[in-house]
Amino acid sequence: MRNFWMLTKYEYKKIFQKKMVWVMFVVLSGICFLMSSVTYFATFTKEVDGKEEKMSGYQWMTRIREEDKELAGTSIDEAFLSRLKENPDSVGGKITDTVGMMQMEQYDVQSLTEQSLYEKRLANVQKEWEIYHLNKEEKEYFQKLEDTITKPFIYEPTGGYDKATRMMMVSALLQTLLAAVCIPAIFGDEHSLKTDQLTLCTNLGKRTLYGVKIFTGLSFSVITSMLLCLVSALPSLIVEGTEGFGAPIQLTQPDVSFALTVGQVFLMMFGMCVLAGVLHGAVAMFLSEKLKNPAAPMAIIVGFLIVTFFVNVPEQYRVLSQLWDYVPQNVTSWGLLNVRMVPAFGEYLYKWQVVPVLWLTISVAVTVLGYQFYKRYQVTGR
Amino acid sequence: MKRRLKSQLKSQMKMIYEAPVPQGKEAFLQKIERMEKEEWRQEEELSCWKVLGIQIGYIRKWNWLVSVLFFAAVIVAEQSVKGRTLWGLSAFVPYLALMVVAEGLRSTRYRMEELELASRFSVKYILLARLGALGLFQLCLLLLLMPFLYTIRREAILEIGIHILLPWLSTVFVMFLMIRKMHGRESHSLCVGTAVIVSGACMTFGIMNVSMFDLAGAGVWTLLLVSGAVLAGREVYQFIRQSEELQWN
Amino acid sequence: MELIIDRLKKQYGSKIAVDRISRKLTPGVYGLLGANGAGKTTLMRMLCGILKPTGGSVSLDGFDVSSEEYRKALGYLPQDFGYYPNFTGKDFLMYMAALKGLDKNSAKKRCRELLNLVGLESVAGKKVKTYSGGMKQRLGIAQALLNRPKLLILDEPTAGLDPKERVRFRDLIAELGERNIVILSTHIVLDIEHIADRILMMKDGQLIFDGTPYEVGGDLEHFYLEQFGEVE
Numbered sequence: 019m020r021n022f023w024m025l026t027k028y029e030y031k032k033i034f035q036k037k038m039v040w041v042m043f044v045v046l047s048g049i050c051f052l053m054s055s056v057t058y059f060a061t062f063t064k065e066v067d068g069k070e071e072k073m074s075g076y077q078w079m080t081r082i083r084e085e086d087k088e089l090a091g092t093s094i095d096e097a098f099l100s101r102l103k104e105n106p107d108s109v110g111g112k113i114t115d116t117v118g119m120m121q122m123e124q125y126d127v128q129s130l131t132e133q134s135l136y137e138k139r140l141a142n143v144q145k146e147w148e149i150y151h152l153n154k155e156e157k158e159y160f161q162k163l164e165d166t167i168t169k170p171f172i173y174e175p176t177g178g179y180d181k182a183t184r185m186m187m188v189s190a191l192l193q194t195l196l197a198a199v200c201i202p203a204i205f206g207d208e209h210s211l212k213t214d215q216l217t218l219c220t221n222l223g224k225r226t227l228y229g230v231k232i233f234t235g236l237s238f239s240v241i242t243s244m245l246l247c248l249v250s251a252l253p254s255l256i257v258e259g260t261e262g263f264g265a266p267i268q269l270t271q272p273d274v275s276f277a278l279t280v281g282q283v284f285l286m287m288f289g290m291c292v293l294a295g296v297l298h299g300a301v302a303m304f305l306s307e308k309l310k311n312p313a314a315p316m317a318i319i320v321g322f323l324i325v326t327f328f329v330n331v332p333e334q335y336r337v338l339s340q341l342w343d344y345v346p347q348n349v350t351s352w353g354l355l356n357v358r359m360v361p362a363f364g365e366y367l368y369k370w371q372v373v374p375v376l377w378l379t380i381s382v383a384v385t386v387l388g389y390q391f392y393k394r395y396q397v398t399g400r
Numbered sequence: 401m402k403r404r405l406k407s408q409l410k411s412q413m414k415m416i417y418e419a420p421v422p423q424g425k426e427a428f429l430q431k432i433e434r435m436e437k438e439e440w441r442q443e444e445e446l447s448c449w450k451v452l453g454i455q456i457g458y459i460r461k462w463n464w465l466v467s468v469l470f471f472a473a474v475i476v477a478e479q480s481v482k483g484r485t486l487w488g489l490s491a492f493v494p495y496l497a498l499m500v501v502a503e504g505l506r507s508t509r510y511r512m513e514e515l516e517l518a519s520r521f522s523v524k525y526i527l528l529a530r531l532g533a534l535g536l537f538q539l540c541l542l543l544l545l546m547p548f549l550y551t552i553r554r555e556a557i558l559e560i561g562i563h564i565l566l567p568w569l570s571t572v573f574v575m576f577l578m579i580r581k582m583h584g585r586e587s588h589s590l591c592v593g594t595a596v597i598v599s600g601a602c603m604t605f606g607i608m609n610v611s612m613f614d615l616a617g618a619g620v621w622t623l624l625l626v627s628g629a630v631l632a633g634r635e636v637y638q639f640i641r642q643s644e645e646l647q648w649n
Numbered sequence: 650m651e652l653i654i655d656r657l658k659k660q661y662g663s664k665i666a667v668d669r670i671s672r673k674l675t676p677g678v679y680g681l682l683g684a685n686g687a688g689k690t691t692l693m694r695m696l697c698g699i700l701k702p703t704g705g706s707v708s709l710d711g712f713d714v715s716s717e718e719y720r721k722a723l724g725y726l727p728q729d730f731g732y733y734p735n736f737t738g739k740d741f742l743m744y745m746a747a748l749k750g751l752d753k754n755s756a757k758k759r760c761r762e763l764l765n766l767v768g769l770e771s772v773a774g775k776k777v778k779t780y781s782g783g784m785k786q787r788l789g790i791a792q793a794l795l796n797r798p799k800l801l802i803l804d805e806p807t808a809g810l811d812p813k814e815r816v817r818f819r820d821l822i823a824e825l826g827e828r829n830i831v832i833l834s835t836h837i838v839l840d841i842e843h844i845a846d847r848i849l850m851m852k853d854g855q856l857i858f859d860g861t862p863y864e865v866g867g868d869l870e871h872f873y874l875e876q877f878g879e880v881e
Contacts, residue, residue: 037586037589037590038586038589038592041593042593042596042597045597046600049597049600049601049604053604053608188604188608191600191603191607192600192604195596195599195600199593316592320495320596320599323603324491324492324599324603327485327487327488327606328473328485328488351607450752451747451748451750454747455747458744458747506733510731510733510734511729511731512733514699514725515725515745515748515792517697517698518698518699518723518725518727519720519749520717520720520721520723520748520749520796521747521750526748
């Protein structure tokens, strides 16, 4: 066991001795931080109490946060809408964003009533059912979920959770790149540098050696995932606050029917990013051992990532589009709460329930398969 | 049996028939030498342009193929898929630049530098061929893409040009700068890191739906594009010039 | 034909790798002997023009080492060289021939000749990565001879060759040395004894001996060890 940790230490040493790993981690963290905090440093000219005032994004968000606190407990009902129609500027905070999102395409306060607002919201929700080609049973299921949601919505400050959750798609993307570049070297370098002739002679056996490398790769992936997520999320949480953990998700995503809170979605997204890191790490290591090369897995993973930018499977191909939906990049870029479900044992499993099981299963499968290749490898033909 | 008879016959013949004394042997050998020298002079008739052409033939085929496939894929994607394609293009372009640099570094990677440095047509020609031919080919394809995308999309040609060319030029600049300042495997892996970082930044802007004009004005971007071109060209020139000195000099 | 080495020096910081060596070399075989780190490879690289000297100059028949004319007449086999892995033996030679300025037809003919000479004609179509160490070495010798060099510099040329191949190689070098300048460095004293017309010994960047095998007077290995203080 002592040897296991000693070997792990040396595997980590091999990773961290490369300047590239440090440069990439620092630069990618910088990008995460900038994307989540650049608006706080920018200067805006805003109209406040009829006067134009210049202020930084940070000052503006602090003001919004105060206004949100004052609006806590406000019911988005007829009374509120009348107040909004009478004097739109008297209502601050993010509540108007919520009202706008509930209407989606046409933001029009003057003709709004409580009934029409919630009807528009429901219409948007049902439109999504059509887009995803839900069948009759699934629609009924979601209708039941809809019926459990308390209306009118009671506004609560959602703090920085909404932005923090959105920013984690950036960290997930960049962690994929970090994993693609840094992790294949764990196995690939042994072949390209021809040190496999030495390391495979270990009296600890191939199994221990493989275990050490897998542990190093996966732990590196998990740790970097968590760090990048924190770098993305912390600026929003610090500036916009951490109140609103228990606020219903409908306040930031009105077209969602699930009974989830903003905080729960934030934690789910965090978990997904970490699991995506595990999946990418496992796949990168498997490919590098199979191909005996640290460069090819990088090309494959990055190439696949770029393909997700261009390729979209139309929803009418239900199974294919659902499988494509489970690709890490599509899950983490705000696709976590769509209405896709998997029927299982008389129940429906949501995406955030299926994805962890699927990704972990794939990770375990490629790890086991990779061991078979590793076990049988013979140093010849060089 | 037959063989023994044959060899016996041979030795008998040698005894009976003596070979005549060679006449004009020296003159004959000198003639051969002169012929060799003439052949050698003919062999020398290979201009540097021909050498460049020969070197281009040694560029790996898949480098050309990937560049052409990228061009074709963009045309197909633009016809069928809308959305983040411009940033997606920007994200892919640094890898094209990486291919050019990787081709230029093949001598170092496969430890052929010493042999190539000691040859008549030295490393300079090899690099000119590899970097020049492949780099110019990719640049031409990228420039050809610009008017095509302009006719299909609603963005201005300047915006399209910056999306396509700036990541390519900035990646080339940074990679060659690192290769010149550092040597060995470290610089190679940092080149990969550079391409990935530039690509990652473009993908990030793509998924966040950030317009480039949200980040800076047209003037700033144009200045960056021109600076990128100048700096990239300068670094490539310095790299080729420096290549004639051995890395451990 | 004359190779003039004039006060050639190479210094790395405070370490002097080659210390102002001057010589005039005429056609023949020169055996360069010395311990590891004596400066043999550094000297050879400067003679090939792939390493810039800190001081001094090298010229062949009046052409400076940095000129194309010098490189036209040069054949070099480095101590440790790589190869493009997917090249066959023939591809490798054709590639080097192109670098040496041979046109395609002449290159084909010359490659065939040399592959026969070094005994690689049967594996010419196979990839270099499948070759044994000795085969790669023979391929390296072949590429050094492509341009019929007047100046042939060989750094550990017989490393990895079996005894039969070494004898064959010695004969080839001896023949080349009749009309050209051949400088070869090796640790195998027997090779030098058999073919070198002159022996050059290096120690700490300096030439400590320059003479014929006759002047050594007997066992070269013993003489070599004496020079390096290993034997009383």
